[in-house]
Amino acid sequence: MNILIIEDDKTISALMGRTLTGAGYDCEFAFDGEEAEELFDSHPWDLVLLDLMLPKVSGYDLLEYIAPSKTPVIIVSAMGQVNDRIRGLKMGADDYICKPFQVAELLARIEAVIRRTAPTDDVFDYKGVSVNNVSRVVTKDGETVPLTVKEFDLLSMLINNRNVALSRKQLYEYVWKEEYYGETRTLDNHIKRIRQKLGYEDVIKTVFGIGYRFETEEAGC
Amino acid sequence: MNILIIEDDKTISALMGRTLTGAGYDCEFAFDGEEAEELFDSHPWDLVLLDLMLPKVSGYDLLEYIAPSKTPVIIVSAMGQVNDRIRGLKMGADDYICKPFQVAELLARIEAVIRRTAPTDDVFDYKGVSVNNVSRVVTKDGETVPLTVKEFDLLSMLINNRNVALSRKQLYEYVWKEEYYGETRTLDNHIKRIRQKLGYEDVIKTVFGIGYRFETEEAGC
């Protein structure tokens, strides 16, 4: 996993570098917009961390430049206003983190984005249920089952990590992204609705005290 | 999707290879004209990236050789003059990109060409409705149904991506291109008129929270 860190403040840049290297990522650094474009083009990246306030080329221009490549981007910026956040995410960023940030939060968000943008199966079949990630159609025994956006995203996350116990936090962060401000019973309800609609009472297992796990027969792997 | 990269400069060739592999394409490489002809004939390709300055066989000859096969070609060349560009496109290339290029631009153009040259049916028939992409004539039960430009483009996009949930954004960007400045109810109205004119109320499905999907019987695939 290689990460491109675009950040003009060398203190912050170094901090991020140390943190990520420590966590096993390879990092390279750009300190202004021009450098960033060059480095970005030089080879493919798994993730870009982008500061919005940069010398030479604005962060937004850079984001526009990066977006078509589909490389995941996390914006790291002091401009903590809602507008910037929305604008950034609308322009194709995958997440947004405000300075000053907690190292743990940075790491968590990076992991979440990497997981979220990992390639997914187009079609998944199990026990008469078929989940099509392209058409976003879910069928059970041939009948179409209408799932809402949140339900679909949640199911999709569980399936893409099948036989893995996912914590409530992970699930919230994947499905609800930045609108997650702590525990409620929302997740439970969505789980309930999915189980009900698909007859998956025994497939989506509750992992008590942790979260949930989508269990298939070939579990042990 | 497999792409043939014809490029004698190994640095550039490798850069393209990394980029495209990272984006999920399969790549193979030819470093001179002879190799290129051989490899090109060995099996079918979805796309050819062609450098015009090559050892042994000139890029133009190669283009002439490739053109009859209808395989999409993007010329990648340092000869950035208008003449070359025109000559290349006249000879049947689908796009032209100049060195040095930005990786993001390369990817964007590749995607555009693939989308553009994707086998669109000249004629599409479904439930008594016939859509002719060449004459732009639409008939229902033998009667001609007059569609406006926007309506036709929209319908065409939906049909060419049938059974795929297309986001509102994608639809806006395809039909309205750069005149898209955010959400209004324009798209809804066009969808409504198409449904009405063609009796497609149940064929063009609303994907709540996402956009629309043109659904045919063989949906599950």
Next chain:
DNA sequence: GGACTCCAATGAACATACTTATAATAGAAG
């Protein structure tokens, strides 16, 4: 092992907030 307690999870109902459909109107293009 059985009874007890604490805490987590479930499930139903409801209010709110979004999203989409529809129709009417205004504006632009030919």
Next chain:
DNA sequence: CTTCTATTATAAGTATGTTCATTGGAGTCC
């Protein structure tokens, strides 16, 4: 002028988050 397209307002439909009463699991103590 006529036709097409975009905008706006309003209505209808759908999803979502929260609350709360209830159920169930895990550990502890006797």
